[in-house]
Amino acid sequence: MEQGVKSTERNISAGMRILLVAISLVAHLLLIHLLSDILEQHFTFAFAAMEVAALICAIRIYNRRGSPSYKMLWILLILVAPVAGLILYTLLGKMPERRRKEKTKQLPLPEVWESQRIRSENNFVALKRDYPNWSRLAAYLQKKDFLLYGNTDAVYLPSGEAFFEDLIARMEQAEKFIFLEYFIVAEGQVWDRISHVLRERAAAGVEVKLVFDDFGNITRFKGETLAALRTAGVEVRVFNPVHRYVNRLYFNFRDHRKIAIIDGEWAYTGGINIADEYANVIQRFGYWKDTAVRMHGEGVWGATRRFIRMWVRCGGHLPRELDEYHPTHTVKGEGFCQFVTDGPENNPDNPIEDMYLQMISSAKKSFYVTTPYLAVEDYMVGALCCAADGGVDVRLMVPGIPDKKYVYYVTGSYFEQLLEHGVRIYLYTPGFLHCKSVMVDGELALVGSVNMDYRSFQLHYEDAALFYGAPVVEELREDMERIMEESEEISAEKWRKRGIFQRMTEQILRLFASWM
DSSP: OHHHHHHHHHHHHHTHHHHHHHHHHHHHHHHHHHHHHTSGGGHHHHHHHHHHHHHHHHHHHHTSSSOHHHHHHHHHHHHHSHHHHHHHIIIIIIHHHHHHHHHTOOOOOOOOOHHHHHHHHHHHHHHHHHOGGGHHHHHHHHHTTOOOBOSEEEEEEOSHHHHHHHHHHHHHTOSSEEEEEESOBOOSHHHHHHHHHHHHHHHTTOEEEEEEESGGGTTTSOHHHHHHHHHTTOEEEEESOGGGGTTTOOOOOOBOOEEEEETTTEEEEESOOBSGGGGTSSOSSBEEEOOEEEEEETTHHHHHHHHHHHHHHTTOOOSSOGGGGSOOSOOOOSSEEEEEEEOGGGTTOOHHHHHHHHHHHHOSSEEEEEOSOEEOOHHHHHHHHHHHHTTOEEEEEEESSOSSHHHHHHHHTTHHHHHHTTOEEEEETTEEEOOOEEEETTTEEEEESOOEEHIIIIISBEEEEEEESOHHHHHHHHHHHHHHHTSEEEOHHHHHTSOHHHHHHHHHHHTTGGGO
């Protein structure tokens, strides 16, 4: 009965924002009608008062720190439709901002050993010597408490099929603990295999913990399945449960991370969620191209440390001393790595967005990026254009078959400007390109959960593994070459010939890019 109530609440809350927008617009029209009919003599004064209130609110929004496009969208709505705009901003704009300190409070990270900090500093000295072009980025991330690790072996996994086979094989051998944190955990063939391993390992005394985002699984993970998992001994925490906000209108902050950790020795991240389409068991938008990376060695602690904080944030507890979650195997790996995370508690300081900007501005020869969505600020587009104008080989790979048509149009709205400045753009024609990766100058690689869009940079909890001078950089470059061979390259001349309807749709939807 309780599960049924929660399921109903989740379904109701999913439509609350749409209903709220409709009610606000109706209130705006009704108020104007009442002012016209009932307060006809004072209409001018009343409407002027509303406009003044809207103008004051708009000025306050403009002077807030944060995303320019996000602020301008609220300002436009408030000035064009003062009643609806002020109501929506109070409930969905101002209120979440006021609650942010409470809801996204910065919990302390698990302590690191002093020896680890010393090794991080020594690694930085070595990185500055071997890869001086990336010392500024590494120093910036170290200042944000993302330690620089050596002695880490990384393996690139170029498909969802390869990732799941590797992950399941490692989980089957787990002896101490399995940690999983995913945006989507959907029932199906992939989940059946994974849940079988989780239940079996939990029965064998292995500590098994799972965090998943509620909004990402409203229709794909039943309450009965969750209850059965807990009964089997798997500890589960649901991030930001939607049903709690039926009456509070609080939805925006989601856990979009993809992290798996086994025994503190192996860690995985990438763009892959736990669902059948990611392994191409089912086809939704042609072939689903996704990627991941597996780390083994010292760098795994960077991921474990961040998972533990999210687990505690969600109300979980740890039965062991922190020392027991550290890596114990000695690994010899080339290069260096940093495991980077981000979330709304940092706003308006956004390390991952800043990391992207620094990678672009520091590129000297090449900057390759794959992303399923492109909905960014003008300064990010300007950085890509500036790099291309400066002689950097900038290449952007995006889906040829989209999962969300409206975001596909927003992505296309940036193409003309990018193409004019020499950025090469590829549409992955076999299907949906969901991987989120960056390769720079053949020296640096990033694989993680981060889309090049406003939500990833500003609103979601995200993660990424960054590698300097490791063999995985070349493995990623080779896979990107394969992606481009299978894709259609868009020319500036061809793109300028697209229809007027597509142009208009792109420009209109781009106004709302920061809300998508």
